[in-house]
Amino acid sequence: MTKRGLLLFSLLSTIGVSAQEVVSTQGESYSNSNGSINFTIGEVSIDTGTDGTNDITQGFHQTNWSFLGLEDHVTSFNASIFPNPTSEVLILKISAFNNVHYYLYDAQGKLVLNDIISAEETLIQVGQFAPGNYTLKLNKENQHLKTFKLAKNH
Numbered sequence: 001m002t003k004r005g006l007l008l009f010s011l012l013s014t015i016g017v018s019a020q021e022v023v024s025t026q027g028e029s030y031s032n033s034n035g036s037i038n039f040t041i042g043e044v045s046i047d048t049g050t051d052g053t054n055d056i057t058q059g060f061h062q063t064n065w066s067f068l069g070l071e072d073h074v075t076s077f078n079a080s081i082f083p084n085p086t087s088e089v090l091i092l093k094i095s096a097f098n099n100v101h102y103y104l105y106d107a108q109g110k111l112v113l114n115d116i117i118s119a120e121e122t123l124i125q126v127g128q129f130a131p132g133n134y135t136l137k138l139n140k141e142n143q144h145l146k147t148f149k150l151a152k153n154h
Contacts, residue, residue, distance in 0.1 A: 071147035079138055079146050087154050088127040090136075095120055100140045107133040126152065 079094045094100060097117040102124070104113040112129060115122075117138075124136075131152050138145040 070149070071144075073144040073146060077138075077140075077145045081136065081148055081150075087152070088125070090124040090126055092117065092122040092124055092136075093120060094122070094138075097122075100138055100145065103137045103139065105135045105137070 077096065079092065082091050082093070092102060094117060097120060100117045102113075102115060102117060102122070103111060104124070104126075106112050106129075112134075113124070126134075129152060131154060134150045134152060136148040136150060138147075
């Protein structure tokens, strides 16, 4: 009975593993008659979807900007920063942007850039800044909404 169970497990594992495919810029895929394995380097999974038969997991690579943390001061306030990585432009997307300001600080706490957000999508030019750690704060009427900790590599 143990041999049958092991054989069934091996067969089911091979079927499940061989049905997957990874599309990535970094990493590797290996396969043989027993199955396959795929891995990526530096990828953060952000969404997994299925149609009942096929699964897809989406992510992104962080080569120039590394997301180090988020302080979510007001959980009902939604904001996102992308693409992450970037070396030239960050896109800040906020649906409720009225009276919201952003402040970008370097690692020493010096304010290097700030502005009021005037649209749902705001481009923040960062190409002129040196590599290092940065903090992006979103405030509305002196209330802290969100704080993003970033690292610019190149």
